[in-house]
Amino acid sequence: MGRFLVVCDVDSTLIDNEVIELIADAAGTGERVADITSRAMAGELDFKESLRERVATLEGLPVSKLAGIRDRISVTTGAQDLIDAVHARGGIIAAVSGGFHETLDPLAADWGLDWWAANRFEIVDGKLTGRVLGDIVDATAKADSLRMLAARHDIPLSATIAVGDGANDLEMMAAAALGVAFCAKPIVQQRATVSITERDLRLVIPLFGA
Numbered sequence: 273m274g275r276f277l278v279v280c281d282v283d284s285t286l287i288d289n290e291v292i293e294l295i296a297d298a299a300g301t302g303e304r305v306a307d308i309t310s311r312a313m314a315g316e317l318d319f320k321e322s323l324r325e326r327v328a329t330l331e332g333l334p335v336s337k338l339a340g341i342r343d344r345i346s347v348t349t350g351a352q353d354l355i356d357a358v359h360a361r362g363g364i365i366a367a368v369s370g371g372f373h374e375t376l377d378p379l380a381a382d383w384g385l386d387w388w389a390a391n392r393f394e395i396v397d398g399k400l401t402g403r404v405l406g407d408i409v410d411a412t413a414k415a416d417s418l419r420m421l422a423a424r425h426d427i428p429l430s431a432t433i434a435v436g437d438g439a440n441d442l443e444m445m446a447a448a449a450l451g452v453a454f455c456a457k458p459i460v461q462q463r464a465t466v467s468i469t470e471r472d473l474r475l476v477i478p479l480f481g482a
């Protein structure tokens with residue numbers, strides 16, 4: 273394979289958690305948000321609407337609470353190995369997240385990702401307002417990001433891989449040459465080119481040459 277591009281989902285893919293659930297725990301709305309998240313990832317709810325609904329439950333949460341949430345994030349086994357392996361072979365690796373810049377930015381910088389996108393909380397007077405700023409990163413935005421990055425780096429779509437676990441990853445998986453379902457919801461496994469069922473991102477590495 274020549275130059276290639278790998279685009280990964282974040283929540284339940286590069287990390288073991290759904291960050292919105294960790295934040296909701298801190299806001300005391302954990303159970304409600306976990307229920308909406310699992311329905312959204314199974315493709316039963318519109319992602320944008322479901323995200324707005326979940327973020328609305330976080331209104332009033334002090335931003336200072338987000339620091340403690342970062343400590344509760346568990347990075348998926350093999351995530352750094354995957355990122356390093358892409359770079360060692362001259363590839364580009366990016367993350368597109370339906371989660372949030374506030375928690376993703378420090379991780380993405382640590383990992384050495386080439387590019388990433390996520391949602392951003394509206395914050396007023398040091399508190400979350402319960403609203404999201406700007407456009408929500410949904411399934412279409414994820415697929416658009418993959419196509420944009422491929423064009424920017426002059427990489428043909430035939431040399432792209434998308435890795436994800438949820439229904440909002442299906443569009444980018446369809447746009448990529450190789451759609452990899454990673455410990456994914458049934459609807460995602462059914463439509464993927466390859467399905468990985470063991471929670472180890474190193475299993476993506478042999479697919480670069482496929």
Ligand SMILES: [Mg+2]
Pocket residue numbers: 281282283284285436437438
């Ligand atoms: Mg996910």
